[in-house]
Amino acid sequence: MDTLIGAGVGSTTAVAVGVTHKNSVLLRSAPIGSLILRKPIFPANSLRIRRRPAAAVRAEAAIDLSDPDWKLKYERDFEERFNIPHITDVFPDAEAIRSTFCLKMRSPTAEFSGGYPSDEEWHGYINNKDRVLLKVIKYSSPTSAGAVCIDPDCTWIEQWVHRAGPREKIYFRPEKVKAAIVTCGGLCPGLNDVIRHIVITLEIYGVKNVVGIPFGYRGFSDKNLPEMPLSRKVVQNIHLSGGSLLGVSRGGPPVGEIVDSMEERGINMLFVLGGNGTHAGANAIHNECLKRRMKVAVVGVPKTIDNDILHMDKTFGFDTAVEEAQRAINSAYIEAHSAYHGIGVVKLMGRSSGFIAMQASLASGQVDICLIPEVHFNLHGPHGVLKHLKYLIETKGSAVICVAEGAGQSFLENTNAKDASGNKVLGDIGVHIQQETKKYFKEIGVSADVKYIDPTYMIRAVRANASDGILCTVLGQNAVHGAFAGYSGITVGIINTHYAYLPIPQVIAYAKSVDPNSRMWHRCLTSTGQPDFI
Ligand SMILES: Nc1ncnc2c1ncn2[C@@H]1O[C@H](COP(=O)(O)OP(=O)(O)OP(=O)(O)O)[C@@H](O)[C@H]1O
């Protein structure tokens, strides 16, 4: 008989379901290394599955646990899926030269007439065979919190991904490179830091032709938007302010037009900063370049304030967003605490993943109720949010709710509206909670002073904090190293504190979301003291 299985990866990975057939386990695009259980681990209504259509991602193969070699086969399959495309896959005879990124090459003014600089003594290169371990906990039992097991014995599986960094051999001659940078989607703290470090690192390799494409992918087709020449001088201080020097946008021309434009402009390195939509675009550009046999490196740097890109510890801007979100929560707390029966509602970003709401609630310690898209809740009824608010007002005198923008969408009218990129336009759950709370307290004859704060655009526009600034620096540098090393269709991320290159389809197969059975969500519940609202 088929058995529903729940799968959770650590505290920060998506939940998925699959079906077991006797000994074989079929994971339908499930997260890598999913936990196989004989029965559901979550009540059906707390298990929400969110998945974007996979962008040509090859799903995990079915595993036949009765096969004595299943572990070996699984590891081999994993290695194949996380293999990163290289220029030599299409151009086997592509010429490799010694890297110009060495201790002797620190000035962009150097010319190569006397030969490329090289540094025999420098041992700072990454070997192409270096790997980073994706999962680092060995679980002894599938019932251990957050366990990620393939079989009931929790057999240890090694999942290696490619280590990022400069290679000794490079596949582009710096003087022949025209590099372009584009930033797409919404704003996110740290965009300027990444742009800055891509430019600086390109110059250190010896590249002199670096341009910015204005306003996202639109800049490839809009003739009124000239490309912006970039140099260390131009980008020197851009990290001191938030936003993007190049501008951002949603929507844009079809991929074919983008690649036509790249051909016309002679761009052979493209650095794409953006979220899952942008990365789907980057992968399509990479595939189109392959089809046209263009020797081009397309490298992504994941920018998602929602932190919903798979496999990475976090994405840049997330830490800053959490820090900034705390200020809104603190204001809501002060307002609520200073009012008679004050209730503060703060809506934070998170279309399908509640990471910011969860982490900001945890960090602030001032939130009584945290609501995220991954965990179903009722507003009304004996166990609903409003009943609990009444209890909080009676016992504490005030309360603070932190809600992620994608939470409780089933309570709101579905307009089917889409933004320019095709993303669903969400209803305003913050306004809804504010209105329902006012109505409820009026009905029960208890006064309540409800204040609503939506700090979204204030948070997105701030400059990166120190930890994000460092993350952006390393990601920007590694993006350039990846391109020079000849990889394309890849993105760069931090995994277990190390840096890795991943094939784009694997990181955008679906949105990473909070596992309601994770230690981190349980810690959040411990902090807020909220019951489940079912
Ligand atoms: N499947 C896709 N294929 C090709 N291009 C895409 C795809 N999805 C989105 N894009 C393009 O990527 C760009 C950015 O997409 P989107 O607005 O969804 O932002 P995002 O990268 O997901 O970032 P954010 O986290 O801010 O939403 C847009 O120009 C959009 O046209």
Ligand SMILES: O=P(O)(O)OC[C@H]1O[C@](O)(CO)[C@@H](O)[C@@H]1O
């Ligand atoms: O108003 P815009 O720019 O379309 O962006 C809004 C969206 O962008 C995000 O901040 C992600 O970039 C979402 O959380 C939010 O729904």
Ligand SMILES: [Mg+2]
């Ligand atoms: Mg997106």
